[in-house]
Amino acid sequence: MPKIMELCLLIIFVLSFLDGQSVEARRQQEVYQKCQPVTIPMCENLPYNMTTFPNFLKHQSQEEAGAEIAQFLPLVNVECSEDLRFFLCMMYAPPCIQNFVIPPCLNLCEQARYGCEVLMNRFGFSWPEQLSCDKFKEAGPGVLCIDRNRTDDNVSKRPAPVLTTIAPVPVDDVTYCFESSTIVYEDILSEFCKAHFVMKIRLESISSTVQETTYQANDRKREIYKRDGLKKRDLKAMLFHMRNTAAPECCNVMKPGEEFLVMGYKDNKRLVISSVFAWTRSRDFRQTIRKFVDLDC
Structure with missing residues (x-):
């Protein structure tokens, strides 16, 4: 795996490739065979620069995906969630990793939605059904997905997002x-x-x-x-x-x-x-x- 991907993506594999790929992984390898440079403006300057189509939303080209992802630009610009742009690009222009596309982890989706959903609701919009976090799995044994690597703050020009420190349970009863x-x-x-x-x-x-x-x-x-x-x-x-x-x-x-x-x-x-x-x-x-x-x- 390229070094830049090692720094920025936490990839959890269901089965070792040495022991044989899962049926789903082999199916994906047959469908997603060709990598191409990322040209969608919102998804440039991310920790990866190659993508493949069709994407998770069934778009057949970057032109088609780029036209739809542009509707989220105002939310990305106000930075309601530090993970929003990364998550959207996972969906609209997924990284091409050895001719595979790997879905986002549940945590990445929830962190992207957290904060932005409240802002959307305030203006009469709801979190899109096609991006529902119910579609993703929680990282763990037997799960193949991509999440943020939150341990390296030098992966891009701006610090990598980190999880908020959880406050201790108060003693006041x-x-x-x-x-x-x-x-x-x-x-x-x-x-x-x-x-x-x-x-x-x-x-x-x-x-x-x-x-x-x-x-x-x-x-x-x-x-x-x-x-x-x-x-x-x-x-x-x-x-x-x-x-x-x-x-x-x-x-x-x-x-x-x-x-x-x-x-x-x-x-x-x-x-x-x-x-x-x-x-x-x-x-x-x-x-x-x-x-x-x-x-x-």
């Missing part, structure tokens, strides 16, 4: 809730940096037992602003728990059918809420939410 009239906006930004997850939810129901109270949110009515260390499966159930002690105002703030900004952390397999802010349409609140995209914690 109290969940705090804030009504719209008691929100201090600087506190939102401070709590954002401490949390493993930050999202807007619509509360569906509250269930209590002798041991605990759980909060069920609508999985279709959510916006995710941060999810350090959380995988897609962690958010599937949209079931949240309070800390051991909840501040008295939480009983008044958390009501089914209403929207909230919730922050918290993952404790084993549980999503534990550390703070809740009543969702408001005030100008200051909306400006604070917009700061999440560029917030340097």
Whole structure:
């Protein structure tokens, strides 16, 4: 493999090529036989310079792929995700590696979507179905996919993207809730940096037992602003728990059918809420939410 690819791409192979290629790999080798220089402007100056067609989206040429990928240029320019351009080029102009095309890993897709999906939703657009992260597999034994190499910061003119350091689980055992009239906006930004997850939810129901109270949110009515260390499966159930002690105002703030900004952390397999802010349409609140995209914690 060329040295530049070794620096920039983490390639996980299902089976050793010495032991024989999988049926899928042999099929791909038959279909993707010819490498060609990358000419799509958005995909130039990446860690690879050769591609092959048809791509994962069934485009037959770079001209066809280039015309479609150009619609994402505004998102790439605002840098809502450092992985967006890399992921898009994996899909529209995949690197030609020994006449194979290897799909992106699930993590690469999720990191590209993270941040950009929120921005798209804000303007009435949704993440394209053809780029759904459900189509990709998580890196691991028996999986052939490509992810970012996040250990070398010298692979390009700008530093390679790195995963945000996951904050430690806090020792404070109290969940705090804030009504719209008691929100201090600087506190939102401070709590954002401490949390493993930050999202807007619509509360569906509250269930209590002798041991605990759980909060069920609508999985279709959510916006995710941060999810350090959380995988897609962690958010599937949209079931949240309070800390051991909840501040008295939480009983008044958390009501089914209403929207909230919730922050918290993952404790084993549980999503534990550390703070809740009543969702408001005030100008200051909306400006604070917009700061999440560029917030340097």
